[in-house]
Amino acid sequence: MNFFAYLFQDWRANRQNFKAQSVLFSFRLLQAFNRYTITKIIFYPYFMLYRFWVEWILGIELPRKLTIGKGLSLYHGQALVVNKSTIIGDNCVLRNSTTIGHKKLSDGTLSRSPRIGNNVDIGANVCIIGDITIGDNVIIGAGAVVTKDIPSDCIAVGNPARVLEKKN
Template sequence: MKTEKEKMLAGELYNALDPELTAERTRARLLLKALNESREDEPESRAQLIQELLPQAGPGLNIQPPFYCDYGTNIEIGANVFFNFDCTVLDVTPVRIGARTLFGPNVQIYAATHPMDARVRAEGLESGKPISIGEDVWVGGSVVICPGVHIGDRSVIGAGSVVTRDIPADVFAAGNPCRVIRPLDSQG
């Protein structure tokens, strides 16, 4: 029999009030509070908090607090990724972010979702769908990335977009819902 955490990570319906999951979220909340209150003039302390919160982060990760996530442990981040102010990652399933990807302020990455059937929602069950964002992607400010989305390498997502479906590599995409506007050449 799978644990609630195993169900969650597999994208199956699970009970988020499970004691193990509640304890892991509480741990993340305490680390986030410390990170979000950390001082610019204490970079070693901030780096230690980030490493503890996001153990699968590559070198050179730069987060401008405040930053928010559910667990942190389900986020895999490549080298030299930048998160501007006020970003949120709901990482109930794996969220993979490629190297050198840039996030504008207020980007929301939602791997979490809820059942469409109200009766199932009333039972307190939820689920998630993994998200992957390629290398060298630029995500503009206030973008929302919905559950299950894949964004290809080197693409640019315009500010304010709501990404509801996959975006291929090497394109500029924008809108609500986000759609490909044009291909990008090597000159951008």
């Protein structure tokens, strides 16, 4: 994938949502600069600008070490927090007030972060925490609290999240 295709890989998924397009373009540019030590040094002011603008002003925490597949869609990207160790697959949807990250274990250590498959649609106000795997083609309903694995091709809802039905 060439450099410009890499930067604009989320553009089509966020049609008519300039805020999401600009945030994801900035995120992809940040990741490109983060690959090499020399570019980290040269573009350090951009790293600070990204942090100030995207995280503090817009309220969207997408850290530079985060792994996201192509085609991510952000709907109403306010109060969105994603841990830097999370892995998100291709063509996923994240909505507002969603938290994805690790949890503190009983022995005081931190768990691994979630791994989210391809084509996952995450509703508003969802909390996904812990060392869990969410399969491909999953829909997670608004307000769900996911602390256990969800198999592929399912719809999960509730607190704690449970599989409502298997999709065809």
